[in-house]
Amino acid sequence: xxxxxxxxxxxxxxxxxxxxxxxxxxxxxxxxxxxxxxxxxxxxxxxxxxxxxxxxxxxxxxxxxxxxxxxxxxxxxxxxxxxxxxxxxxxxxxxxxxxxxxxxxxxxxxxxxxxxxxxxxxxxxxxxxxxxxxxxxxxxxxxxxxxxxxxxxxxxxxxxxxxxxxxxxxxxxxxxxxxxxxxxxxxxxxxxxxxxxxxxxxxxxxxxxxxxxxxxxxxxxxxxxxxxxxxxxxxxxxxxxxxxxxxxxxxxxxxxxxxxxx
Amino acid sequence: xxxxxxxxxxxxxxxxxxxxxxxxxxxxxxxxxxxxxxxxxxxxxxxxxxxxxxxxxxxxxxxxxxxxxxxxxxxxxxxxxxxxxxxxxxxxxxxxxxxxxxxxxxxxxxxxxxxxxxxxxxxxxxxxxxxxxxxxxxxxxxxxxxxxxxxxxxxxxxxxxxxxxxxxxxxxxxxxxxxxxxxxxxxxxxxxxxxxxxxxxxxxxxxxxxxxxxxxxxxxxxxxxxxxxxxxxxxxxxxxxxxxxxxxxxxxxxxxxxxxxxxxxxxxxxxxxxxxxxxxxxxxxxxxxxxxxxxxxxxxxxxxxxxxxxxxxxxxxxxxxxxxxxxxxxxxxxxxxxxxxxxxxxxxxxxxxxxxxxxxxxxxxxxxxxxxxxxxxxxxxxxxx
Numbered sequence: 333x334x335x336x337x338x339x340x341x342x343x344x345x346x347x348x349x350x351x352x353x354x355x356x357x358x359x360x361x362x363x364x365x366x367x368x369x370x371x372x373x374x375x376x377x378x379x380x381x382x383x384x385x386x387x388x389x390x391x392x393x394x395x396x397x398x399x400x401x402x403x404x405x406x407x408x409x410x411x412x413x414x415x416x417x418x419x420x421x422x423x424x425x426x427x428x429x430x431x432x433x434x435x436x437x438x439x440x441x442x443x444x445x446x447x448x449x450x451x452x453x454x455x456x457x458x459x460x461x462x463x464x465x466x467x468x469x470x471x472x473x474x475x476x477x478x479x480x481x482x483x484x485x486x487x488x489x490x491x492x493x494x495x496x497x498x499x500x501x502x503x504x505x506x507x508x509x510x511x512x513x514x515x516x517x518x519x520x521x522x523x524x525x526x527x528x529x530x531x532x533x534x535x536x537x538x539x540x541x542x543x544x545x546x547x548x549x550x551x552x553x554x555x556x557x558x559x560x561x562x563x564x565x566x567x568x569x570x571x572x573x574x575x576x577x578x579x580x581x582x583x584x585x586x587x588x589x590x591x592x593x594x
Numbered sequence: 595x596x597x598x599x600x601x602x603x604x605x606x607x608x609x610x611x612x613x614x615x616x617x618x619x620x621x622x623x624x625x626x627x628x629x630x631x632x633x634x635x636x637x638x639x640x641x642x643x644x645x646x647x648x649x650x651x652x653x654x655x656x657x658x659x660x661x662x663x664x665x666x667x668x669x670x671x672x673x674x675x676x677x678x679x680x681x682x683x684x685x686x687x688x689x690x691x692x693x694x695x696x697x698x699x700x701x702x703x704x705x706x707x708x709x710x711x712x713x714x715x716x717x718x719x720x721x722x723x724x725x726x727x728x729x730x731x732x733x734x735x736x737x738x739x740x741x742x743x744x745x746x747x748x749x750x751x752x753x754x755x756x757x758x759x760x761x762x763x764x765x766x767x768x769x770x771x772x773x774x775x776x777x778x779x780x781x782x783x784x785x786x787x788x789x790x791x792x793x794x795x796x797x798x799x800x801x802x803x804x805x806x807x808x809x810x811x812x813x814x815x816x817x818x819x820x821x822x823x824x825x826x827x828x829x830x831x832x833x834x835x836x837x838x839x840x841x842x843x844x845x846x847x848x849x850x851x852x853x854x855x856x857x858x859x860x861x862x863x864x865x866x867x868x869x870x871x872x873x874x875x876x877x878x879x880x881x882x883x884x885x886x887x888x889x890x891x892x893x894x895x896x897x898x899x900x901x902x903x904x905x906x907x908x909x910x911x912x913x914x915x916x917x918x919x920x921x922x923x924x925x926x927x928x929x930x931x932x933x934x935x936x937x938x939x940x941x942x943x944x945x946x947x948x949x950x951x952x953x954x955x956x957x958x959x960x961x962x963x964x965x966x967x968x969x970x971x972x973x974x975x976x977x978x979x
Binding site: 419420421422423424425430433434435437438455464467468469470471472473488489490491492493494496497498499500501502504505506507508509510526527528529530581584585586 | 640
């Protein structure tokens with residue numbers, strides 16, 4: 333009696349192990365086909381714009397009021413299916429305007445020129461050269477792509493929000509609820525997100541792949557300059573050598589790729 | 595030994611069903627959260643971790659605190675603790691299950707949880723936290739069960755358990771160190787960006803864990819025939835005393851560095867917690883209560899008269915436990931996010947459903963604790979007779 337019970341348990345255990353390991357084995361054998369890394373190769377469009385490190389210079393002198401920035405923000409949010417929530421807690425934003433002391437905390441002083449103090453500043457993901465969010469992500473759902481863009485795989489993100497804690501710029505938003513009913517007009521060319529994942533500005537990687545400049549740059553009438561930071565001939569580099577620029581919290585060593593002419 | 599779990603008095607079953615009911619309510623609320631999203635909580639874009647992660651952090655401490663009975667017994671051959679090591683190990687198991695559940699209920703996409711294994715990412719501290727927490731759970735289950743079974747049969751536990759016991763001691767330190775590193779390495783979160791965060795976590799762990807263990811021992815003395823022992827309780831009380839003093843000392847070190855250096859980024863979260871910032875001060879009464887409770891706990895624990903009196907000792911342990919709970923289970927996470935990276939203050943207050951899910955996870959832990967302690971106490975009672 334006792335030995336048969338033990339035998340039954342043993343068999344049941346082995347059976348459970350077999351059933352349990354099946355998906356693992358399936359995945360292991362299906363993945364490489366021979367152990368090689370299954371890196372999918374996506375064919376690049378001939379007109380695609382590429383760079384070693386995309387960067388942006390924002391000429392803040394060109395924006396006198398928040399109204400000047402509205403078209404840029406609107407273009408970005410419309411193209412990327414960013415929902416609009418009334419509830420502040422659920423808010424999602426990729427690019428928005430804020431005041432000097434919020435954009436550059438620690439750099440403020442009481443005697444700034446009136447126009448600098450009163451001006452609004454565009455803030456967005458800095459696509460850091462050394463991004464802490466990428467370091468923190470436990471699934472590589474957020475990563476630095478071959479063009480230096482910090483980008484996200486919305487389908488891999490588990491929604492742990494470690495990246496949001498890691499980002500020193502508050503650039504990331506979380507889908508606290510299903511965003512789809514809150515999108516005014518869905519752009520079918522860009523994926524909507526599910527609830528429970530993080531999202532942020534992607535420097536319009538999908539537009540660069542088609543040879544187009546980022547939506548905010550296109551809408552900025554030259555106030556935003558976009559280009560390859562590592563290419564000495566690029567327009568971005570030219571603007572950087574001709575103007576004094578600052579970056580947000582550069583003392584943290586993340587090397588933001590968004591520069592500001594103040 | 596599992597049969598002990600299903601043989602019990604009316605009172606035992608009453609407790610099981612009461613806890614089970616809370617677990618059920620919590621699970622139902624979690625289903626609501628699963629369908630709506632984490633928007634049912636008080637979390638926001640600015641305070642993106644809340645009550646769940648705070649409870650997780652506190653309970654990692656409780657789990658690590660169990661080592662304070664294991665270490666003296668196995669490393670210093672302090673025989674008295676032999677009676678209660680199993681209680682420390684089983685408390686760690688219950689606390690770890692709660693930790694893992696709190697991470698689980700905090701995920702936006704829980705069904706994708708296994709991505710952490712499918713795409714292992716050693717540069718993420720969360721990856722290491724997953725390893726140390728599950729590893730410590732595994733160690734405590736294997737060690738606890740084997741040692742208790744050996745005690746029941748009146749034999750020595752198998753020799754292969756010994757290395758696991760030695761391994762479990764540094765492992766206990768590691769779970770709270772790695773958990774502190776989740777926070778302590780994030781640029782721009784000044785409240786957490788301190789080398790002393792891991793020591794702070796450990797000191798509060800070694801206070802709150804053993805304090806809870808003393809309270810549990812007091813209950814066991816009252817309601818069962820097994821006496822964990824007064825000497826054992828007194829030794830634990832001394833551990834709690836040292837640990838809570840260290841915890842308050844470490845906190846004062848933080849206060850000194852922040853305010854003597856006068857660096858705004860370092861001062862702001864502390865000002866937010868203890869005085870309110872830009873007119874927001876939800877946590878102010880809680881934080882002062884927490885600090886007072888810990889100080890009062892010290893006042894009751896240091897003089898031998900009050901430490902040796904069961905009544906004042908119980909009061910001291912309650913003060914230490916809840917003081918540490920407010921400090922870590924409420925203030926620690928909110929202050930890390932306040933002010934936010936743009937120096938704006940968004941306040942976080944947990945919602946009703948969020949509290950219900952939290953309560954459900956705590957009830958799950960106490961359900962597991964009740965069953966495990968029932969088994970352990972039954973074995974002890976049987977061996978004694």
